[in-house]
Amino acid sequence: MQKIKPRTLSGFMELLPQQQVYFNKMVQRLQQAFSLYGFTPLDLPMMEAAEILLAKGGGETEKQIYTLSKGDTDLALRYEHTTSLAKYVALNYSKLTFPFRRYEIGKVYRGERAQRGRFREFYQADIDIIGDGGLDVLNEAEIPSVIYRCFKSLGLERFIIRINNRKVLSGFFEVIGVGGQATDVMRVVDKLDKIGAEKMAEMLKKDLGLSDRQVEEIVGYVTFEGDPFDIIDQYKGENELFDEGAQELHTISKHIAGLGVPHTHVKIDLAIARGLDYYTGTVYETYLTDHPEVGAICAGGRYDNLAGCFTDRSMPGVGVAIGLTRLFYILQEQELLNEAVLTSPADVLIIPMTEEISHAVTLATNMREAGLRTQIYGENKKFKVKVSYADKLAIPYVVFLGEDEISSGQLTVKDMASGEQTTASPRALITLISEKIKPLRMGDPIKEK
Amino acid sequence: MQKIKPRTLSGFMELLPQQQVYFNKMVQRLQQAFSLYGFTPLDLPMMEAAEILLAKGGGETEKQIYTLSKGDTDLALRYEHTTSLAKYVALNYSKLTFPFRRYEIGKVYRGERAQRGRFREFYQADIDIIGDGGLDVLNEAEIPSVIYRCFKSLGLERFIIRINNRKVLSGFFEVIGVGGQATDVMRVVDKLDKIGAEKMAEMLKKDLGLSDRQVEEIVGYVTFEGDPFDIIDQYKGENELFDEGAQELHTISKHIAGLGVPHTHVKIDLAIARGLDYYTGTVYETYLTDHPEVGAICAGGRYDNLAGCFTDRSMPGVGVAIGLTRLFYILQEQELLNEAVLTSPADVLIIPMTEEISHAVTLATNMREAGLRTQIYGENKKFKVKVSYADKLAIPYVVFLGEDEISSGQLTVKDMASGEQTTASPRALITLISEKIKPLRMGDPIKEK
Numbered sequence: 001m002q003k004i005k006p007r008t009l010s011g012f013m014e015l016l017p018q019q020q021v022y023f024n025k026m027v028q029r030l031q032q033a034f035s036l037y038g039f040t041p042l043d044l045p046m047m048e049a050a051e052i053l054l055a056k057g058g059g060e061t062e063k064q065i066y067t068l069s070k071g072d073t074d075l076a077l078r079y080e081h082t083t084s085l086a087k088y089v090a091l092n093y094s095k096l097t098f099p100f101r102r103y104e105i106g107k108v109y110r111g112e113r114a115q116r117g118r119f120r121e122f123y124q125a126d127i128d129i130i131g132d133g134g135l136d137v138l139n140e141a142e143i144p145s146v147i148y149r150c151f152k153s154l155g156l157e158r159f160i161i162r163i164n165n166r167k168v169l170s171g172f173f174e175v176i177g178v179g180g181q182a183t184d185v186m187r188v189v190d191k192l193d194k195i196g197a198e199k200m201a202e203m204l205k206k207d208l209g210l211s212d213r214q215v216e217e218i219v220g221y222v223t224f225e226g227d228p229f230d231i232i233d234q235y236k237g238e239n240e241l242f243d244e245g246a247q248e249l250h251t252i253s254k255h256i257a258g259l260g261v262p263h264t265h266v267k268i269d270l271a272i273a274r275g276l277d278y279y280t281g282t283v284y285e286t287y288l289t290d291h292p293e294v295g296a297i298c299a300g301g302r303y304d305n306l307a308g309c310f311t312d313r314s315m316p317g318v319g320v321a322i323g324l325t326r327l328f329y330i331l332q333e334q335e336l337l338n339e340a341v342l343t344s345p346a347d348v349l350i351i352p353m354t355e356e357i358s359h360a361v362t363l364a365t366n367m368r369e370a371g372l373r374t375q376i377y378g379e380n381k382k383f384k385v386k387v388s389y390a391d392k393l394a395i396p397y398v399v400f401l402g403e404d405e406i407s408s409g410q411l412t413v414k415d416m417a418s419g420e421q422t423t424a425s426p427r428a429l430i431t432l433i434s435e436k437i438k439p440l441r442m443g444d445p446i447k448e449k
Numbered sequence: 450m451q452k453i454k455p456r457t458l459s460g461f462m463e464l465l466p467q468q469q470v471y472f473n474k475m476v477q478r479l480q481q482a483f484s485l486y487g488f489t490p491l492d493l494p495m496m497e498a499a500e501i502l503l504a505k506g507g508g509e510t511e512k513q514i515y516t517l518s519k520g521d522t523d524l525a526l527r528y529e530h531t532t533s534l535a536k537y538v539a540l541n542y543s544k545l546t547f548p549f550r551r552y553e554i555g556k557v558y559r560g561e562r563a564q565r566g567r568f569r570e571f572y573q574a575d576i577d578i579i580g581d582g583g584l585d586v587l588n589e590a591e592i593p594s595v596i597y598r599c600f601k602s603l604g605l606e607r608f609i610i611r612i613n614n615r616k617v618l619s620g621f622f623e624v625i626g627v628g629g630q631a632t633d634v635m636r637v638v639d640k641l642d643k644i645g646a647e648k649m650a651e652m653l654k655k656d657l658g659l660s661d662r663q664v665e666e667i668v669g670y671v672t673f674e675g676d677p678f679d680i681i682d683q684y685k686g687e688n689e690l691f692d693e694g695a696q697e698l699h700t701i702s703k704h705i706a707g708l709g710v711p712h713t714h715v716k717i718d719l720a721i722a723r724g725l726d727y728y729t730g731t732v733y734e735t736y737l738t739d740h741p742e743v744g745a746i747c748a749g750g751r752y753d754n755l756a757g758c759f760t761d762r763s764m765p766g767v768g769v770a771i772g773l774t775r776l777f778y779i780l781q782e783q784e785l786l787n788e789a790v791l792t793s794p795a796d797v798l799i800i801p802m803t804e805e806i807s808h809a810v811t812l813a814t815n816m817r818e819a820g821l822r823t824q825i826y827g828e829n830k831k832f833k834v835k836v837s838y839a840d841k842l843a844i845p846y847v848v849f850l851g852e853d854e855i856s857s858g859q860l861t862v863k864d865m866a867s868g869e870q871t872t873a874s875p876r877a878l879i880t881l882i883s884e885k886i887k888p889l890r891m892g893d894p895i896k897e898k
Contacts, residue, residue, distance in 0.1 A: 004504045006540040006759040009524070012494040014537065016544055017551065024490055036817040038824035040794035041469055045461040045570055046495065046556060055453045066524075068517035070560045075458070075515075088463065091455040095465055097841040099828065101794060102466065107495060111519045121494055131828070138806065138827030149817075258810040260818070310455040345489035345550060357587065361707040365594075368485040369709070375487035378587030379548065379580070392546040 011112065011120030013325050018343040018394075023328050025341065025445040027105055029153040030125050030322070034103040037146050039127050042102045044084045046109075050074035052087050055309035064110040077109040081126040081321070082306075089130055090310035098132035099139065105324065117333075119325050128319030130306055135316045140282040140302055141252040143320055144266055145259035147286055147298055150322070155338055155444025158289040159297070161261070162269035165249050165282050166301070168232065169273055171242025175235050176217045184208055186273045189222055193271075193292070197223050222271035229253070231270070248281060280304040284320055294330055298322045331446055338447035342396065342440040346375040348413075348433055349390045353402035360401050363411075363426055370430045372437065390416055396440065397433050460561065460569030462774050467792040467843075472777050474790065474894040476554055478602040479574050479771070483552040486595050488576050491551045493533045495558075499523035501536050504758035513559040526558040530575040530770070531755075538579055539759035547581035548588065554773065566782075568774050577768030579755055584765045589731040589751055590701040592769055593715055594708035596735055596747055599771070604787055604893025607738040608746070610710070611718035614698050614731050615750070617681065618722055620691025624684050625666045633657055635722045638671055642720075642741070646672050671720035678702070680719070697730060729753040733769055743779055747771045780895055787896035791845065791889040795824040797862075797882055798839045800832075802851035809850050812860070812875055819879045821886065839865055845889065846882050 008014045015023055031041065050067055053076040066077040078084050081104050089096065105125040112118055127146060129139045144161045151159050169189075173182045188203045195203075201219050204210045210218070224231040232246050249268060256266055274283035281302030288294055300320030307315050331337060348367055352360040360376050367374040375395070377386050390398045398414045405411050412423045413433060424432060457463045464472055480490070499516055502525040515526040527533050530553050538545065554574040561567055576595060578588045593610045600608050618638075622631045637652045644652075650668050653659045659667070673680040681695050698717060705715055723732035730751030737743055749769030756764050780786060797816055801809035809825050816823040824844070826835050839847045847863045854860050861872045862882060873881060 003760065004500055004758050006501070006536040006756075007498065008536075008540065009494065009496060009498060009522070012496065014494060015492070016541060017489040017491065020490055020492060023492070035794075035822050036820070038795035038822055040466040041473055042466065043464070043469060043472070045458065045463060047458060047461065047558075047570060049456065049458055051453055052455070066517060066519060068515060070515060073458070087455040087457075091457065092465060097838060101824070109496075121496060134828065136827040136829065138810075138825065141810075142825075145814075255807070255810050258807055258814060260814040307455075309453055311452065345484075346487035358704070358707055361587075361590075361704050365707060365709040368598075371485070373484050373487055375550070376587065376591075378585040379583065380585065389546060 009120070010114040011118065013119055013122070013329070017345065019332065019337075021343040022332075022337050022341065022445045026154055026324065026328060027123075027125075029445065030105060030150055030324075031103070033146065033150040033153050034125075034127055036149065037101070037127075037142060039101040039103040039146075042085075042088070042104045043106060044078075044081070044088055044104065046107065047075050047077055048084060048087065050076040052076075053078060053083055055087075056083060061110075064112055066109050066111055079110050080108055081106065081124055082128075082319075083309075085126075085128060085130075086307040087310055089315060090307040090313075093311070093313065098130060099135060100130045101127070102130075103127045117326065117329055119329075122323065122325035125322040125324045126319060128306075128317050130315055130317040133314050133316075135302075135318065137248050137251050137282075138255070140248065140318050141255040142259060143282075143284060143300070143318060144252070144256060145261050147284065147320060148261040148265055150298075151286070153444070155446035155448070156288070157448055159265065160287055160289055161266045161298075162272055162285045162287065163249070163252065163266065163282060164269055164272045164274075165245040166273065166279050167241045167245025167281055168249060168270070169245075171239040171245055172221060172235060175238045175242060176214050178208075178210060178214055178218075181208055181210075185210070185218070189218065189271055190273045192222060224270060228268040228270055245281065252282060274299060274301050278303055280316075282318065288330075291330065291334070294326075297327050297330075336446050336448055338443050338445055340440070340447070341443040341445060342394075342437070344394045344396065345373070346393070346395050347373045347437050348375070348397045348399060349395045350374065350376045350399045350401055351386045351390075352376065352378075353400055354406065359406050363399070363401065366426060367430055367433075370434060372430065372433060396437070399429070458569070459563040460567065462568055462571070462778070466794065468781065468786075470792040471781075471786050471790065471894045475603055475773065475777060476572075476574075478894065479554060479599055479773075480552070482595065482599040482602050483574075483576055485598065486550070486576075486591060488550040488552040488595075491534075491537070491553045492555060493527075493530070493537055493553065495556065496524050496526055497533060497536065499525040501525075502527060502532055504536075505532060510559075513561055515558045515560055528559050529557050530555065530573055531577075531768075532758075534575075534577060534579075535756040536759055538764060539756040539762075542760070542762065547579060548584060549579045550576070551579075552576045566775065566778055568778075571772065571774035574771040574773045575768060577755075577766050579764055579766040582763050582765075584751075584767065586697050586700050586731075587704070589697065589767050590704040591708060592731075592733060592749070592767060593701070593705060594710050596733065596769060597710040597714055599747075600735070602893070604895035604897070605737070606897050608714065609736055609738055610715045610747075611721055611734045611736065612698070612701065612715065612731060613718055613721045613723075614694040615722065615728050616690045616694025616730055617698060617719070618694075620688040620694055621670060621684060624687045624691060625663050627657075627659060627663055627667075630657055630659075634659070634667070638667065638720055639722045641671060673719060677717040677719055694730065701731060723748060723750050727752055729765075731767065735769075737779075740779065740783070743775075746776050746779075785895050785897055787892050787894055789889070789896070790892045790894060791843075791886070793843045793845065794822070795842070795844050796822045796886050797824070797846045797848060798844045799823065799825045799848045799850055800835045800839075801825065801827070802849055803855065808855050812848070812850065815875060816879055816882075819883060821879065821882060845886070848878070 065079050068075050173179050201215050204215045279301035283301035285296040286298035302318040304316045306317045350360050364374045364376050410423050414421050514528050517524050557573050622628050650664050653664045728750035732750035734745040735747035751767040753765045755766045799809050813823045813825050863870050
């Protein structure tokens with residue numbers, strides 16, 4: 001038979017079993033964190049009619065969308081979660097209760113040029129709160145709390161959530177007389193982190209033709225180092241949009257501590273704009289303190305109209321997305337996966353030392369009933385091979401079941417990490433292993449050094 | 450702005466939030482059950498190079514595969530899990546430890562004609578045990594135990610696992626002199642359930658030209674009602690393949706009870722063949738007792754060569770697959786989803802009755818810290834609307850937080866099901882709700898009537 005060379009498509013992450021355990025644990029932690037804030041899980045189709053996914057239309061993203069046809073239908077694979085959510089909410093409007101909080105952790109597809117650390121199939125973990133006609137700013141205040149809990153629950157400590165408000169930024173531009181060029185100015189300001197203040201000032205002046213005074217005001221504003229409300233207050237009362245945004249930032253800032261987010265992990269950053277058109281109020285970007293080069297690992301904001309392509313209803317919302325596959329890739333590259341996490345497929349391996357294996361089978365069944373993940377090694381191999389099976393898979397406990405153990409009813413379990421052996425009755429042994437396994441199951445997937 | 454009519458592709462299951470909770474709970478229960486037997490989770494790409502997925506080639510399945518291209522690569526969406534697994538095992542052979550037990554619960558794609566209860570995107574939950582050069586029959590004996598635990602843990606009671614062995618069936622055909630036509634005979638015998646013994650006999654005789662004697666033997670054998678080993682013993686010693694298979698059936702049968710499967714839920718069924726080419730030993734089919742018309746809800750068997758398209762290594766295995774989307778569809782149609790399951794997105798809704806919501810925010814944070822899924826209703830709506838939010842989402846507990854509660858430090862929680870109100874300190878309240886929520890979280894997703 002002619003063989004086909006096995007390969008995995010470039011840009012598609014395929015994990016080994018141990019890595020998969022970490023990845024799944026990260027997903028579980030995010031699910032738990034999202035649930036604590038009343039987000040309900042959704043799992044929408046990966047594929048939609050092309051007209052649905054292309055509804056928003058336009059630009060680079062469209063080129064990256066995987067399209068296909070089957071029969072006479074043009075299909076497309078989702079490239080993010082928002083468009084499918086907009087369709088879902090428009091389609092099921094009468095069956096949903098608003099504000100509607102949902103999370104979705106699922107794969108999306110982008111035919112990007114394959115690059116190290118860039119993926120064509122990747123998980124995005126999204127949360128959104130969708131209002132019907134309106135949505136209180138309290139929802140915006142809760143988002144940093146969700147983000148904080150997410151990353152903490154993964155085991156991360158060194159990250160910072162940056163918050164700004166598009167109304168404040170737009171209002172500020174109006175106040176200093178660059179409102180007509182707001183989009184262009186925002187595009188330049190958005191580069192501050194990458195290019196620095198000097199280069200930004202130069203671009204504002206030369207490329208956009210701003211006056212020295214305007215450039216000075218912008219630089220002073222977006223690089224302000226003190227309490228951001230000090231500088232915000234300086235511009236208050238001159239522009240309605242600015243004041244509205246400033247009030248929202250105040251409200252959010254006020255609740256940050258009450259929502260359990262320490263001030264060390266959140267920063268009002270007057271420079272961030274987060275894209276150009278979509279967001280209309282609060283915007284969020286989260287960075288790893290030690291890896292700013294990675295960019296935002298979680299980002300999003302407030303938008304005024306989720307489902308404008310599909311319905312006339314006004315559906316404002318707020319949401320953020322975590323690029324989970326990329327985050328996992330980075331954490332793994334940085335060797336931040338927690339080595340104390342139990343990645344073995346089983347808690348116990350039973351190695352029968354007799355031809356007759358009924359006792360091993362019964363023991364395995366009792367262990368499984370007690371919630372222990374149990375394997376019986378049933379292959380006819382040398383003793384060394386049997387033990388090395390447990391070793392290679394890092395199975396923490398091995399029970400050897402020979403004639404002596406069967407006749408005495410006293411079993412011996414070996415702790416594979418310490419080499420320590422304990423002898424006890426089957427019931428006592430199950431209790432013992434269960435107790436010892438518990439802490440191994442609790443470990444966070446990530447451990448910073 | 451021109452609106453696009455929101456729609457979901459036919460054959461793609463899209464669940465409402467409450468349904469999604471049931472579906473996810475089913476997935477969780479399967480994950481737990483698989484884990485108890487030492488299966489490790491995998492989550493392989495949904496897409497592969499077309500040559501990989503088409504490697505096995507041929508027939509109806511190939512027509513149903515979704516293909517697409519991007520750049521100069523021909524791609525295909527997976528239509529089941531086995532081919533991707535074969536590729537994975539061949540590609541990562543040196544990094545895996547054998548026998549390799551993995552489960553995968555994920556979406557697969559088939560461009561079938563859309564039909565009620567037939568899906569184009571659906572979840573398959575697969576387990577497989579892959580050996581390296583050999584695989585002990587004990588692994589085959591464990592499969593019914595996994596299946597039993599899976600369905601029991603979903604809440605199902607009325608199902609039966611049917612087991613046969615392809616060696617026994619093929620051997621039997623050889624013994625009675627129809628070995629040369631084994632595939633054709635098997636195809637007819639496979640229809641026994643649907644067409645009955647009489648029609649089967651007619652087809653064997655007229656279509657395949659079998660003798661009266663041969664037909665009689667087949668009918669007697671496949672419809673045998675007593676202990677199957679009674680009739681198996683009658684044919685023993687005449688054919689090596691038959692005897693080998695009979696021995697395997699004996700071994701499996703012997704361990705069934707020890708592996709925790711009651712004899713009420715398993716049946717040696719000498720008629721099932723389970724497809725024509727792939728399986729080489731034990732085969733399994735599981736049926737819902739009350740819904741035989743649905744067909745097998747879980748099926749699989751022993752195969753001798755998983756990755757023959759990709760490698761020369763001999764990799765025998767055994768596995769079964771559950772068509773989860775279809776199973777969910779049926780259970781829902783039959784109204785078997787357990788109404789006692791908590792489907793609300795939150796355990797508690799806090800309704801602030803004052804302008805100043807800091808107390809509500811702090812309370813929510815404390816509740817979340819204690820593991821309670823908590824929402825604050827922050828919208829500026831009438832009291833009735835706020836309460837109806839909890840009602841519609843079936844949130845079981847509501848805390849009203851007004852001036853009196855804040856000043857006295859005594860909070861009131863309303864049990865939305867009973868209408869009962871309890872007043873206590875915040876800490877006592879959190880303990881109270883946590884205790885009451887526990888049993889609501891334990892419920893099985895399915896409850897038979």
